[in-house]
Amino acid sequence: QVQLxxxxxxxxxxxxxLRLSCTASGRTFSSLAMGWFRQAPxxxxxxxxxISWRTGGIAFYADSVKGRFTISRxxxxxxxxxxxxxxxxxxxxxxxxxxxxxxRPGADPNEFDGxxxxxxxxxxx
Numbered sequence: 001q002v003q004l005x006x007x008x009x010x011x012x013x014x015x016x017x018l019r020l021s022c023t024a025s026g027r028t029f030s031s032l033a034m035g036w037f038r039q040a041p042x043x044x045x046x047x048x049x050x051i052s053w054r055t056g057g058i059a060f061y062a063d064s065v066k067g068r069f070t071i072s073r074x075x076x077x078x079x080x081x082x083x084x085x086x087x088x089x090x091x092x093x094x095x096x097x098x099x100x101x102x103x104r105p106g107a108d109p110n111e112f113d114g115x116x117x118x119x120x121x122x123x124x125x
Contacts, residue, residue: 002026002099002114009095009119016087016123022080022097022116030075033057033100035112036082038093038121047107048095049082062107065091087123094118 003025012018020036035050049071051059059071070083080097098112105111 004097004116006097006116006119009121011122012087014123014125017085020082020095024078029078033105034080035098038095040093045109052104089123089125092123094120
């Protein structure tokens, strides 16, 4: 089982940037597809981005973040990243990283098998 720990959340003004990190324990990180989700108060968990298992792997994004967020991974460091630029108040949420045993999972949270505890991102207007 992979343990996931997110970091890098915080408070930022609209238009600003943050980089989230997700560090994984265990030796299987490099073979796992990974993703980021977010959940705002009173809303369902929402897909943000996912990346296939290779370093520099294939990535895809939710339309709401395309062109502003970039998902990446460093398999040598067992770490997943989410670079978030041009942040908007509607990006405010708890952000979760997740791993999937599928080679190329989709945007459905049910296709992901393990979750971190989340990190809060708050964007002020």
